Amino acid sequence: MSDPLFDLLFTGTLDTLVMVGVSAAFAFxxxxxxxxxxxxxxxxxxxxSYQINKCVGAVVNITRAVPFLILMVALIPLTRWIVGTSYGLWAAVVPLALAATPFFARIAEVSLREVDFGLIEAAQAMGCNRKQIIWHVLLPEALSGIVSGFTVTLxxxxxxxAVAGAIGAGGLGDVAYRYGYQRFDVQIMFAVIILLVILVVAVQYIGDQISLQLDKRKA
Structure with a gap:
């Protein structure tokens, strides 16, 4: 592998990590x-609260139903207003975060609903108020599932x-499109695919290990 190609892939990987990392922090x-x-x-x-539940649920469902590519284009005015541009690494953070937020919210919701209701009743019987139940019962008991769901979100x-990069957001998607697809360079295309697979496998493995350590049922 030539030095220019290595530098190109290294920069693309770093941009992807920054893009996903910042967006993931907001999504969480x-x-x-x-x-x-x-x-x-x-x-x-x-x-x-019926009204709040239905309103929040509707917003989450509508946002989650919009394909990412369409959402990214629709959010161009908002993206330009927040980061000052609709092109480049930081411009992708806004649509990525907004697309991942409802997705993660639904996954985390499933984990929270799996908490044994008997634990909540026991906490109430002990005199815990609702905030204490959230912090000391719901979140700790659902933490393993939340981490697992966040891993899937990542x-x-x-x-x-990669899709965002292909339309000008930078990262490995941009490298694959500009230097691989447009120049018919199969070597770069395969290198990007390998790097993306490595990233996904690494994230999945780390997330699974953390989730396993936090799972009280297997402790």
């Missing part, structure tokens, strides 16, 4: 509260980042 910080709202405002939740975001 936004998605987990949404999941908690959906669970807690449910009919049998600790903060039952893998999905890596795939989406």
């Amino acid at each position: 910080c936004l998605g987990l509260p949404l999941a908690l709202i959906l669970v807690c405002t449910d009919k049998y939740g600790i903060y039952p 893998v999905t975001m890596i795939n989406s980042s």
Whole structure:
């Protein structure tokens, strides 16, 4: 492998990691509260509210239903307003984060709903208020599933980042499109595919190991 090609792939990989890492941080910080709202405002939740639950659920479902490529184009005015440009690495962070947030919210919601209701009742019997139940019962008990779901979200975001890169966001997708597809360079195409596979496998393995360590049922 030539030095220019190595530098190109290294830069593309680094850009992909930054793009996905920053977007994932926003998706986690936004998605987990949404999941908690959906669970807690449910009919049998600790903060039952039909209106809030339906409104938040509708927003999550609508956003999640829009294909990433269409969402990325539709968000160009918002992206330009937030980061000052609709092209490049940081321009991809906005649509990536907004696309991943509802996806992760639904996965985290499933994990939170799997928490044994008897534990919540026991906490209430001990005098715990609703905030204490969230922090000391719901989140700790669902943590393994949340990490597992976030791992799946990260893998999905890596795939989406490649699509974003192909339309000017940078990263490995941009390398594959500009230097591989447009120049008919099969070597670069295969190198990008291998790097993406390595990233996905590494993320999945690390996430699975962390989730396994946090799983109280297997501790």
